[in-house]
Amino acid sequence: MIELKTPAEIEAMKPAGRFVGSILKELKEVTKVGTNLLEIDDIVRRRIESRKGAESCYVDYAPDFGTGPFRHYICTSVNDAVLHGVPYDYDLMDGDLVSLDLAVSVDGWCGDSAISFVVGNDPDPDDLRLIQCTEDALKAGIAAALPGNRLGDISAAIGEVAHEQGYSVNLEFGGHGIGRVMHADPHVANDGRAHHGYRLRPGLTIAIEPWFMKTTDxxxxxxxxxxxxxxxxxxxxxxxxxxxxxxxxxxxxLTVRE
Known part of the structure; x- marks a missing residue:
C-alpha cells in the first residue's frame, strides 16, 4: 500500500535524511587507498550509536532477496559489485570504484542514500563517466518527480539518461517508497514508459536510485x-x-550532504 505523508511527517523525516547525508559525506572524505571496508562499517556503527534515536536499517534486515539477516551497518560495493555489498576484510586499492549505500532511521523515520567514487589519484575515465551517468540519471529522475506526473515519468527520465550515454538498465532492483520502513511501495524502476503508472501526489516519499554497469545489465x-x-x-x-x-x-x- 502506498502511504502519503503529511507536511509534518515530511519534516520529521528530515533529521534522518540529513544524518545519512552527513555520514556519506564524511565517508567520501576519509575513504582512501588502504582504507579497509570493515573500517568504513565501524565508522558508521559508531556514528549511529552516538546519535540519540538513531538505528541501523540494515543490521538484522532479512528480505527475500538476501541470504539470512544482514550483519553490517552499510553496504560497501567495490568494482564489479554494484548492490548490497557486504563489508569484509579488504584494503581498498588505487583505482577501486566504491559504492556506499546507507539507510538509517532517526526517531522512527528512515533515510536512504548512496554514492559512488574512485579512490586514488589516477581514476579510469570510464569509471568517472559511469559514476557521472548515475548522478545525471538521479537528477533527471528527481526533476520528473512533480505532482501530477506519473511514476513512469521518473523511470523514463532515468532510463533515457542511461541509454543516451550507452548503458543498459537492469530492472530487477530499483528505487522504492520509504518512511517508517526502509522499503515500501511503490517500486521505482530505473527505466519505463512516461505518462504511465501511479500518479504522483504531494506527500509521497521515495528513494530514487539509478545503478548501472559498464557493459552489461x-x-x-x-x-x-x-x-x-x-x-x-x-x-x-x-x-x-x-x-x-x-x-x-x-x-x-531529504538526504542532503551539506
Missing amino acids: EIYQDQKDGWTLRSADGSRGAHSEHTIAITEDGPQI
Missing part, C-alpha cells in the same frame, strides 16, 4: 556472502541514490 548473487550483487561479465558498476519528498512545490531532497 545482468547480475548474479555472490554465494560467498549471499548478498553482494555483481555484474555478470565482471565489469564495474556505480550507484547513486537520494530520498526525496514530493510536495506541492516540487521534489525536496
Whole structure:
C-alpha cells in the first residue's frame, strides 16, 4: 500500500535524511587507498550509536532477496559489485570504484542514500563517466518527480539518461517508497514508459536510485556472502541514490550532504 505523508511527517523525516547525508559525506572524505571496508562499517556503527534515536536499517534486515539477516551497518560495493555489498576484510586499492549505500532511521523515520567514487589519484575515465551517468540519471529522475506526473515519468527520465550515454538498465532492483520502513511501495524502476503508472501526489516519499554497469545489465548473487550483487561479465558498476519528498512545490531532497 502506498502511504502519503503529511507536511509534518515530511519534516520529521528530515533529521534522518540529513544524518545519512552527513555520514556519506564524511565517508567520501576519509575513504582512501588502504582504507579497509570493515573500517568504513565501524565508522558508521559508531556514528549511529552516538546519535540519540538513531538505528541501523540494515543490521538484522532479512528480505527475500538476501541470504539470512544482514550483519553490517552499510553496504560497501567495490568494482564489479554494484548492490548490497557486504563489508569484509579488504584494503581498498588505487583505482577501486566504491559504492556506499546507507539507510538509517532517526526517531522512527528512515533515510536512504548512496554514492559512488574512485579512490586514488589516477581514476579510469570510464569509471568517472559511469559514476557521472548515475548522478545525471538521479537528477533527471528527481526533476520528473512533480505532482501530477506519473511514476513512469521518473523511470523514463532515468532510463533515457542511461541509454543516451550507452548503458543498459537492469530492472530487477530499483528505487522504492520509504518512511517508517526502509522499503515500501511503490517500486521505482530505473527505466519505463512516461505518462504511465501511479500518479504522483504531494506527500509521497521515495528513494530514487539509478545503478548501472559498464557493459552489461545482468547480475548474479555472490554465494560467498549471499548478498553482494555483481555484474555478470565482471565489469564495474556505480550507484547513486537520494530520498526525496514530493510536495506541492516540487521534489525536496531529504538526504542532503551539506
